[in-house]
Amino acid sequence: TVDGAALWNDILETARFGGTPKGGIRRLTLTEEDRLVRDWFIAACQAVGCTVTYDSMGNQFARRPGADDSLPPITMGSHLDTQPTGGKFDGIIGVLGGLAVLRALHATGHETRHPIELINWTNEEGARFAPAMLSSGVFAGVFTEQEALDKTDRAGIRFEDALVGIGYRGTEPCGQHPVAAYFELHIEQGPILEAENKTIGVVTGVQGMRWYEVTLTGRDSHAGSTPMTMRADALLAAARMIEAVNEVALAHGPDAVGTVGLIENRPNSRNVVPGEVFFTIDLRDPDDAVVERMEAAFRDRAAAIAAECGMQMVLERVWDSPAVHFDPACIDAVRRAAGSFGYPARDIVSGAGHDAAYMARITPTTMIFVPCAGGLSHNEAESAESADVAAGANVLLRAVLDADAR
Amino acid sequence: TVDGAALWNDILETARFGGTPKGGIRRLTLTEEDRLVRDWFIAACQAVGCTVTYDSMGNQFARRPGADDSLPPITMGSHLDTQPTGGKFDGIIGVLGGLAVLRALHATGHETRHPIELINWTNEEGARFAPAMLSSGVFAGVFTEQEALDKTDRAGIRFEDALVGIGYRGTEPCGQHPVAAYFELHIEQGPILEAENKTIGVVTGVQGMRWYEVTLTGRDSHAGSTPMTMRADALLAAARMIEAVNEVALAHGPDAVGTVGLIENRPNSRNVVPGEVFFTIDLRDPDDAVVERMEAAFRDRAAAIAAECGMQMVLERVWDSPAVHFDPACIDAVRRAAGSFGYPARDIVSGAGHDAAYMARITPTTMIFVPCAGGLSHNEAESAESADVAAGANVLLRAVLDADAR
Ligand SMILES: NC(=O)NCCC(=O)O
Ligand SMILES: NC(=O)NCCC(=O)O
Numbered sequence: 079t080v081d082g083a084a085l086w087n088d089i090l091e092t093a094r095f096g097g098t099p100k101g102g103i104r105r106l107t108l109t110e111e112d113r114l115v116r117d118w119f120i121a122a123c124q125a126v127g128c129t130v131t132y133d134s135m136g137n138q139f140a141r142r143p144g145a146d147d148s149l150p151p152i153t154m155g156s157h158l159d160t161q162p163t164g165g166k167f168d169g170i171i172g173v174l175g176g177l178a179v180l181r182a183l184h185a186t187g188h189e190t191r192h193p194i195e196l197i198n199w200t201n202e203e204g205a206r207f208a209p210a211m212l213s214s215g216v217f218a219g220v221f222t223e224q225e226a227l228d229k230t231d232r233a234g235i236r237f238e239d240a241l242v243g244i245g246y247r248g249t250e251p252c253g254q255h256p257v258a259a260y261f262e263l264h265i266e267q268g269p270i271l272e273a274e275n276k277t278i279g280v281v282t283g284v285q286g287m288r289w290y291e292v293t294l295t296g297r298d299s300h301a302g303s304t305p306m307t308m309r310a311d312a313l314l315a316a317a318r319m320i321e322a323v324n325e326v327a328l329a330h331g332p333d334a335v336g337t338v339g340l341i342e343n344r345p346n347s348r349n350v351v352p353g354e355v356f357f358t359i360d361l362r363d364p365d366d367a368v369v370e371r372m373e374a375a376f377r378d379r380a381a382a383i384a385a386e387c388g389m390q391m392v393l394e395r396v397w398d399s400p401a402v403h404f405d406p407a408c409i410d411a412v413r414r415a416a417g418s419f420g421y422p423a424r425d426i427v428s429g430a431g432h433d434a435a436y437m438a439r440i441t442p443t444t445m446i447f448v449p450c451a452g453g454l455s456h457n458e459a460e461s462a463e464s465a466d467v468a469a470g471a472n473v474l475l476r477a478v479l480d481a482d483a484r
Numbered sequence: 485t486v487d488g489a490a491l492w493n494d495i496l497e498t499a500r501f502g503g504t505p506k507g508g509i510r511r512l513t514l515t516e517e518d519r520l521v522r523d524w525f526i527a528a529c530q531a532v533g534c535t536v537t538y539d540s541m542g543n544q545f546a547r548r549p550g551a552d553d554s555l556p557p558i559t560m561g562s563h564l565d566t567q568p569t570g571g572k573f574d575g576i577i578g579v580l581g582g583l584a585v586l587r588a589l590h591a592t593g594h595e596t597r598h599p600i601e602l603i604n605w606t607n608e609e610g611a612r613f614a615p616a617m618l619s620s621g622v623f624a625g626v627f628t629e630q631e632a633l634d635k636t637d638r639a640g641i642r643f644e645d646a647l648v649g650i651g652y653r654g655t656e657p658c659g660q661h662p663v664a665a666y667f668e669l670h671i672e673q674g675p676i677l678e679a680e681n682k683t684i685g686v687v688t689g690v691q692g693m694r695w696y697e698v699t700l701t702g703r704d705s706h707a708g709s710t711p712m713t714m715r716a717d718a719l720l721a722a723a724r725m726i727e728a729v730n731e732v733a734l735a736h737g738p739d740a741v742g743t744v745g746l747i748e749n750r751p752n753s754r755n756v757v758p759g760e761v762f763f764t765i766d767l768r769d770p771d772d773a774v775v776e777r778m779e780a781a782f783r784d785r786a787a788a789i790a791a792e793c794g795m796q797m798v799l800e801r802v803w804d805s806p807a808v809h810f811d812p813a814c815i816d817a818v819r820r821a822a823g824s825f826g827y828p829a830r831d832i833v834s835g836a837g838h839d840a841a842y843m844a845r846i847t848p849t850t851m852i853f854v855p856c857a858g859g860l861s862h863n864e865a866e867s868a869e870s871a872d873v874a875a876g877a878n879v880l881l882r883a884v885l886d887a888d889a890r
Contacts, residue, residue: 162751163704163759205753268709287708289754298569298863301743301766302693303674303835306733308859313744314730320723327712337707338719339754341747345568347611348695348745348764349836350862353569358754360707429709430755453714456756457704 080178080475081185082468088174089467092118092158093166102458103166107159107201108136108240115158116246119198122177126184128196132248133255134223135213136200136241142180144193144482150256152190152481153441154179154474155197155433156264161205165460167265167450167467173198175263175471182475190482192258199433200241206231208358209289209397214433216252218440223252232342259408259481260437262445263474265462267430269453277469278416279426279447283404284435285333286366288373289397290359292319292380295390298345298353313343313352315387322379323359330372334363335429364427366400402435408444408481415476416446421469430455442481446473486584486881487591488874494580495873498524498564499572508864509572513565513607514542514646521564522652525604528583532590534602538654539661540629541619542606542647548586550599550888556662558596558887559847560585560880561603561839562670567611571866573671573856573873579604581669581877588881596888598664605839606647612637614764615695615803620839622658624846629658638748665814665887666843668851669880671868673836675859683875684822685832685853689810690841691739692772694779695803696765698725698786701796704751704759719749719758721793728785729765736778740769741835770833772806808841814850814887821882822852827875836861848887852879 095115096105105111116138120130123140132138141151156172176196183194199217204210207229215221227238241247266272271279296310320338327336341357361372377393384391409425416423426447428435437443448470451461501521502511511517522544526536529546538544547557562578582602589600605623610616613635621627633644647653672678677685702716726744733742747763767778783799790797815831822829832853834841843849854876857867 161753161756163756203753204755208754210755266709267706269711269714285708297860299859300673300836300861300863301745302691302741302768302837303672303861304741304859305675305738306730306741308675311730311743313747314726317723317726320720321727324712324717324720332711335708335710335712337717337755337757339707339756339758340752341719341749343747346746347567347609347862348614349610349616349743349766350567350569350745351743352745353863360755362708430706431708453705453710454703455706455709456753457759 080182080468080471082464084181085174085178085468085471086464088177089166089170092170096160098458100458103160103164104162105160106162106206107203108244112159113244119158123180123196126181128180131250132246133250133252134248135216135226135252136246137213137217137252138198139255140180140196142183142194144190146191147193149192150258151193151195152478153195153197153257153260154478155199156262157199157202157433159201159203161203161456163458165455165457167460167462168267168455169202171265171467171470172263175467175474178471179475179478192482194478202433207237210431211433211436213252214436218436219253220436257441260434260441260443261474261477262432262434263470264432264445264447265450265455266447267450267455270426271447271449272453274424275422276424277421277448277466278423278473280409280413280416280423281404281428281445281447282409282425284402284428284431285362285364286369286401287360287362287399287431288369288395291394291396292357292359293392294355294384296353296388299351301349301351304351309351310388311351312355312389315383315389316341316355316357318383319380322376322383326372326375326379330363330368334368334372336361336372364401399431399435402438404438404444405442408442411477411480412444412446412473415473415480418476419469419472446470486588486874486877488870490587491580491584491874491877492870494583495572495576498576502566504864506864509566509570510568511566512568512612513609514650518565519650525564529586529602532587534586537656538652539656539658540654541622541632541658542652543619543623543658544604545661546586546602548589548600550596552597553599555598556664557599557601558884559601559603559663559666560884561605562668563605563608563839565607565609567609567862569864571861571863573866573868574673574861575608577671577873577876578669581873581880584877585881585884598888600884608839613643616837617839617842619658620842624842625659626842663847666840666847666849667880667883668838668840669876670838670851670853671856671861672853673856673861676832677853677855678859680830681828682830683827683854683872684829684879686815686819686822686829687810687834687851687853688815688831690808690834690837691768691770692775692807693766693768693805693837694775694801697800697802698763698765699798700761702759702794705757707755707757710757715757716794717757718761718795721789721795722747722761722763724789725786728782728789732778732781732785736769736774740774740778742767742778768835770807805837805841808844810844810850811848814848817883817886818850818852818879821879821886824882825875825878852876
């Protein structure tokens, strides 16, 4: 089993990098805070006998040699970047839990057949550069490296420039790294495990998700002297579309969700009727057909609203990540590992996207969930129990050894 | 009469300071662009024989001596600050039209009984520091100087620090400057004069206006794994309130207007259900009682929306500028001046706030409007005809001489 206290200590220690007064973390990808935690990651992995490299997308690989070092590695991983107001667990326990596994192997001198690798993926959150899971996406061949390098944040900074800026653009081409299997430990980020008193979620897949960008162009005008009937108010049109996203999600069954998370209003002045609004939409459901129907329903609603509000509208789908079904043998390994420890467990579908969703395209993959308080995530108050995190890392350890033995 | 060509030239020349690619101006108050146009103003006024001073709020006064220099000055004025995406005329023609009057007096050597002064008011727009008309408000005793100096912009910069930063905090205490009358030339910023083919609007008053700030606090959560029923989505609640502002304005008769011009969404990330939104509201009507009823109606709607969306709400009225009725003698002087030139004219109530609204509290005051294309203002495409602007300045000249003769 892993050293749960050391794992918890790592969580608290790395939470310094971008730590917020409210106890959360602001560690947007490819910032100075990200650089600091990457440097820490290298030192911590070297301390447990690993060699650390990084590829052309900045993905970090900590490698523990195997008895047959020519075999492709069994991999574990997740991400150390966070949301602007993120928590201490999302992504982080997948990396630090993997480190706990490496530490346990190192402490006992356990020899595996395959090399074991721990991966820290770049820009999983998609908070700074859209979409999410960008670098595991390049690794898995979903995006070309060039399109990823050319992504810009909302301030117009290119991904490549930010990556070079923190000194983490490696020479190994992203994706040319063999893997035998991939396991990712993560908090659930939803309410189910806690509500049912389960310690382990055996993750069978990831729901389908799509992202959209909408730009509405109306007409800037004076808030005092422009009659209501002469306005082309882009923020009013956006407000109606935000309501429409909500209604469309509610109308598509219990699992569908729809969110407007980001909005930019222009010129954003108290006495100017807004002339331009940019906003994003996130639609998800475990069933891709439902996501498709939600998109169609929203497109109809949006076209009607744009017409009634006198808007020019550009509505673009910028990301489509279809539902994923994980590898049955890997899922089974996790289920057996949980059982062997006697941890209460249940199968679960992930509502959040994860690097595992893209890794599943190229290698046998699954995930392990542990509960988080109130199902709250993407929130500075995100919290998880030390014992649950350690349990998740134990399951990760045993599933990795199981895969190594197969 | 004024030199219309010189006036037009001044408009184009000063449009350089903060000029935008789309032909508008971005010259937020107390920025470097504002400093440049203030420097220009001093030189231009000195060139027509004036002495230029500025007070503790940065208001600039260009003074042309009178035959009896102990008399309080007849004043003209407006502002040179603009919206983030403002036009070349709003405020500007009031200052440069006043300069054209001074130039005409200078060119003919005309001696007035009173001194004549031209005022460039600081922060009329209210775009950087709320509320609008802040420094004429201090001048007229509506706000204390200290509360004005302590105002902060959305980046947290204090008014006083910005004022000192551009070198325009004067030693003359704001408000200790005698005035005998105040005239302000401005574009209408609305559609009426153009629609009725009038050259001059004889402004009888300014409608009532109130500003509000609303902060909604819900709960940041994950856009993928948080069921619709477990959300406290501050942006959805804000969207409903934006719709409510629109409905309340429409329900209060043909003149009422309501606008949400500024919104800040937090954390503003694509895959985070927004936990906090800040937005502003602007409500106006020529009848203060209607504004009062709109406020009450909105407060009811907002409370209901906050409750249904699980929001904590802070709703604060941050500005109340009641309807203003200008001085009958000044109004009459403008009406006669327009008639003497044969300009088609009509009475009009201003939908926009102006420094004249506060000056009216302390001295006989009125305004002169000229048409602008399509009634469009607070827009980079704002435009006015050179001949109309010159006509407005001619009326200003004659009204000032009329007041001087009284
Ligand atoms: N796990 C996680 O929060 N990933 C971010 C991608 C998403 O939006 O689901
Ligand atoms: N004239 C003008 O646009 N003033 C700004 C204050 C207002 O919002 O009316």
